[in-house]
Amino acid sequence: MAQDSPRFKIAREGQRFVCPDGQDLLELAEAEDFSVSGVAESLDLTNRQLEYAVERASGLRPKELFRRHRMLLARRLVAEGFSLQVIAHRLGFKHYTHFASEVKSYFDLPPRQFQKSVRSLCPET
16 A cells, blocks of 8 residues: 655745745745746645645635735735836736736726725825
8 A cells, every 4th residue: 555645734824824845835926927836846746735735724725825915916016106017017917908807806996996096095105
């Protein structure tokens, strides 16, 4: 009978998700353009192994966890005064229209309205 390989565990530390080697999972996701397969490959895991580990730590599938993180970064970058085009590029969207549809879907506002809303809460930008 084959032995089970040790399970890959992600520790949750507040808002951080820490891999066994100390890497922050969400920072790694950013570096891999929020690609589940890219993150899995960089951790020497299959997509399914990553999915199990992320679900155990967060209750979410990796794609949804990465999407939420990406949209929170978008909100932060808008508050810091970056243009929507620059934000889309920095967050790894190949096309602005994909970024726009993600913003609309996540925040329930078109990008320009989302930008005005965030900036009205942060008048110094």
